[in-house]
Amino acid sequence: MSSNHSASEQQGRRHKVEGPQKHIIAYVFSLVLTLLAFATVIAGEVNTMFTYILLIVMAGIQVYIQMAFWMHMKDRGHMYAIVGILTGVFVVFTMVVMAEYWVWW
């Protein structure tokens, strides 16, 4: 985890405050993904398995946007955050696989 603050920024005392543009882009991108997901299902007539995979991938991208940009996980010093959430995701993945394939064996 290397520091992304350059020496000049440290000396300049005032940190750069990020503008809203980046977040508005992330918002619009999330909206488009949501619309695509709903449109895929409403249009129907697509292979069910393909639809499932497409929906999961689009949800994954949206979650990445939320966590990386809006919850600042991409910023430095979020090692424990990433480890904590990934541990949770690992447990969840195990449980979902169990529920899908083991309960109705």
Place this chain on the structure above:
Amino acid sequence: MSAHSHVDGQLPHEPEKATLEGRNKVLGFWLFLGGETVLFGTLFAAYLALRNQVGDGNPTSQELFDLGLVAVATFILLTSSLTSVFAIQAMHKNQVKPMLIWLAVTVLLGLGFLGLEIYEFVHYVHAGHGFTTSAFSSSFYTLVGFHGAHVAFGVVWITILIFQVLRKGLNVVTAPKVYVAGMYWHFIDVVWVFIFTVVYLMGKVG
């Protein structure tokens, strides 16, 4: 840059991380969110296992779900996630009034989402989809209702924070609380992304 100089003086950049207490609060909240992930994951797993367990004559997910309503709810929650980002950005610029306004907008959008969800649940119950109707209905209400309860809790939490900042101002003690509430709100939206995908859209596909 000692912690004490910030309490009354000028707010530092990223005030939520200016004190050890603030940093610990953020770290502890991440661990809490890891636990929340497991909690919701368990409910998702139960729903996935039971979603097709419907008795004769009981409504199935294809018959029940109204995607238009869900799309509006999704739009409201996604927008509220953006407004809470704006609140944190205003906090980082030490603009207390815009921060409070954005937090208030977030609360209002959260209330709008809750209103839609209550309307939806009432509609379902009238359509013969009660909590104990089928294994599908029980797991559905438990999962989606738990998320709704989280939204309700967040609405109360952020409302109280608005009043606290009004009384005590924005400083290194109150800033971490606002920051952590923002993280909570994003997490709620993350869970909703999975609910509208796994429950509603996949439920409609079959």
